Amino acid sequence: MAVGLPENVFLTKLDAAASWARSNSLWPMPFATACCGIELMATAASRHDMARFGAEVMRFSPRQCDLLIVAGRVVMKMLPVLQRIWLQMPEPKWCISMGACACTGGVFDTYAVVQGIDRFIPVDMYVPGCPPRPEQLLAAIIEMQQKIKRTGTTFGREFAQRQTPSGPPPFDRDEVRRLQEATAVPGLEIYTPPNTTIGL
Amino acid sequence: MLELKALHDQFGYDITESRFRDNRRFLVPSAKVYHVLEYVWRELGFDTLADLAGVDYLEYPGATDRFGVVYNLVNSVTGERVIVKTHLNPPDLELPSVVPLWHAADWMEREVYDMFGIKFAGHPALRRILMPEEFTAYPLRKDYPLKGRGERHNFPVITRAES
Ligand code: SF4
Numbered sequence: 001m002a003v004g005l006p007e008n009v010f011l012t013k014l015d016a017a018a019s020w021a022r023s024n025s026l027w028p029m030p031f032a033t034a035c036c037g038i039e040l041m042a043t044a045a046s047r048h049d050m051a052r053f054g055a056e057v058m059r060f061s062p063r064q065c066d067l068l069i070v071a072g073r074v075v076m077k078m079l080p081v082l083q084r085i086w087l088q089m090p091e092p093k094w095c096i097s098m099g100a101c102a103c104t105g106g107v108f109d110t111y112a113v114v115q116g117i118d119r120f121i122p123v124d125m126y127v128p129g130c131p132p133r134p135e136q137l138l139a140a141i142i143e144m145q146q147k148i149k150r151t152g153t154t155f156g157r158e159f160a161q162r163q164t165p166s167g168p169p170p171f172d173r174d175e176v177r178r179l180q181e182a183t184a185v186p187g188l189e190i191y192t193p194p195n196t197t198i199g200l
Numbered sequence: 201m202l203e204l205k206a207l208h209d210q211f212g213y214d215i216t217e218s219r220f221r222d223n224r225r226f227l228v229p230s231a232k233v234y235h236v237l238e239y240v241w242r243e244l245g246f247d248t249l250a251d252l253a254g255v256d257y258l259e260y261p262g263a264t265d266r267f268g269v270v271y272n273l274v275n276s277v278t279g280e281r282v283i284v285k286t287h288l289n290p291p292d293l294e295l296p297s298v299v300p301l302w303h304a305a306d307w308m309e310r311e312v313y314d315m316f317g318i319k320f321a322g323h324p325a326l327r328r329i330l331m332p333e334e335f336t337a338y339p340l341r342k343d344y345p346l347k348g349r350g351e352r353h354n355f356p357v358i359t360r361a362e363s
Contacts, residue, residue: 120356
């Protein structure tokens with residue numbers, strides 16, 4: 001080389017170097033609240049072996065983690081806990097929402113279950129399925145690594161631009177539609193006491 | 201062995217019995233239910249409260265009362281089982297707590313209170329057990345919609361830029 005660098009020295013951008021290091025040493029925080037958690041454990045176990053992608057260090061303390069994996073449904077009582085855990089994780093951090101329940105509430109369209117965690121915390125990657133197979137979670141982790149390498153910066157500048165919530169607003173049109181659908185079975189109308197308005 | 205006649209002699213004739221297969225159910229007015237349960241435990245040895253549940257009979261065919269509370273008792277020596285029921289109507293949704301008789305009633309009464317809003321006088325700590333403390337409705341009542349009244353959306357939204 002013209003500048004006379006020895007052969008074992010590389011030149012790269014600092015952002016790229018930092019993102020490369022981060023993406024290959026993701027430390028997941030498993031937030032496993034339901035059946036998807038079993039699949040998350042299977043992903044970490046020997047057959048599927050998340051360690052192949054450098055993400056095997058499951059830490060049960062948010063202060064040591066940089067990848068939140070929400071596996072399972074989140075109920076009203078658990079959501080403040082989830083938000084606090086997200087806020088306690090140090091920057092830079094990412095979030096994978098695993099399974100139909102974490103993404104949308106799934107079949108649990110009831111008064112206590114939050115209809116998708118992306119309404120209340122930012123989510124980077126959604127994994128569909130009920131439950132997703134371990135391969136799907138691995139695919140999401142690989143995709144997450146590529147996203148970090150593609151967009152990551154040393155000081156997390158890219159996060160400051162995401163100023164809108166990643167999920168739908170609380171009372172979006174979808175929610176109104178679902179509330180209306182609830183009465184669509186003839187003969188099974190929701191009982192409404194006289195002189196009251198329910199819902200919206 | 202619990203006999204209806206013994207209850208009639210002790211507590212009056214407004215207690216009725218019904219049977220289904222080997223289930224024996226005694227329907228007791230709510231004012232007398234604590235005395236009946238105390239008698240059943242102290243005199244007849246029903247030492248286990250297997251279950252305590254609430255029922256909402258709103259729009260139930262043929263029902264005349266709104267709420268029911270069901271006590272499921274077992275005599276652990278003889279294996280005998282008995283069900284004691286009582287009915288309640290708003291606005292008077294209060295029963296004496298049976299925690300002094302069976303400690304098992306503690307969490308079950310809290311659950312009935314949480315889901316139906318039936319109060320148990322004398323309970324040591326009648327707080328919500330399943331729903332968050334700040335929840336105001338009673339979700340297992342039949343006039344409460346399955347999808348709630350928007351409580352599940354009532355949280356602050358955290359965006360990526362501010363976290
Ligand atoms: S998506 Fe399916 S497997 Fe996952 S938590 Fe929900 S019900 Fe369970």
